[in-house]
Amino acid sequence: MNFKHKLERIIEKNNSLLCVGLDPDLDKLPRHILKKKNPIFEFNKSIIDATHDLVCAYKPNIAFYEAEGLNGLSQLKKTIEYLQSNYSEIPIVLDAKRADIGNTAKMYAKSVFDYWNADAVTVYAHLGKDTLLPFLEYKDKLTIVLLKTSNPDSGTFQNIVVDRKPYYLYIAEIIKKWNFDNLGLFVGATYPKEMRDIRDLFPNKIILSAGLGAQSAEIKKAVNAGVNKQKSGIMLNVSRSILYSKNPRWKAKKLRDEINKYR
């Protein structure tokens, strides 16, 4: 099943555009979990079990696992295996932000799709079309190009004006011409104007977004700007405010419902 179809099914089933970021930070895990043999996996499992009927995707950011070396990465493997054994209908977006040239890009694509077995991956397009092809050759997977990130300094380079347009939009227009079916876009939820520009340019593409604020007004803006005509087509990622909440299930439900209010 291709990614788009898989995502549409789970969005409908769970009535949700909420993606939960599985970004376990050892400094923040509860003490009783830290005592276990595989604390990262155990923590993820508890979050997954508490939220699986409220989400449209899970998004592990591989940096949090790499920070713990081979031990962390083996717990990412366990997490993915757990998800695929128990909740195979939920897509896994590996947030790896990879990009390299020719032969090396092939190795990264092999890693994320064949080894990690992710349904989607985040990448940079900055190196050119030839460096995206090895990812896009996996037709059933979604390759998500980062256009506009959510951090404060993201404008320094991403909003440089080229031909009276910001750089992120200029490159988005080139990417659009390439006309790939299985390409998605990333836009930070902190930039609703940019989100709207991207949605207008790609009415039918899947958008991944992150950095959603806690305030209702911000959620409204991001949802309004990001949904497609069917009030869908976007995964809105939340990590910390769910993971380290006293009640992750309650928090995830609250966010899912808040997002749905503005669809």
Add this chain to the structure above:
Amino acid sequence: MNFKHKLERIIEKNNSLLCVGLDPDLDKLPRHILKKKNPIFEFNKSIIDATHDLVCAYKPNIAFYEAEGLNGLSQLKKTIEYLQSNYSEIPIVLDAKRADIGNTAKMYAKSVFDYWNADAVTVYAHLGKDTLLPFLEYKDKLTIVLLKTSNPDSGTFQNIVVDRKPYYLYIAEIIKKWNFDNLGLFVGATYPKEMRDIRDLFPNKIILSAGLGAQSAEIKKAVNAGVNKQKSGIMLNVSRSILYSKNPRWKAKKLRDEINKYR
């Protein structure tokens, strides 16, 4: 010892600007090595033992290890440990091309410098200054920003004209103003004009380059454009044509001497 000092010492000791890329591709390893328990590590070890007195650095590209999953990454760990136990004077550049925002960039920096224990890393600056700081906080390490990659399509986005300058140069000028001591630059050896622009802008910074052609004329151009006033300050990476040569030592020596001819 900081990176610059470490690099200067080995350049002098081995009279070499040659960096060897440790990019083991299982499809290309000799059959007798594939039969061993840790073929990637054994292959790397054979290359290192054959070339350690001819190089100024080793550059494993992590994609080749990630393609083999945890098993590949554990052999990267063995390779780094082998290098640091036996040839600790040779810097290790982890070619990981990482980039992410705030908290996540911190995790990547922790991974490459604390876990992998690399001396230098390659990163993208595309997300802005705040995303580079976690790497640059490791003062003894070198954080190498990718400005112009060596692939055919690299011009599509990297050479977009901004303010009558190509984008790679425009962002290089901003990066220069940040004035970080422990920042290096990457420029593909296939673009000597771009290399010269970058060297002119950063007369004292370390440059990493790759994609060096086999032809003497190309080597001459890249070396001429990339060396600093002391005829040094650049690591010229070669991977495949050494790794899969019938005689890696002979090939490395030939390349080292060829590079030195044009210094």
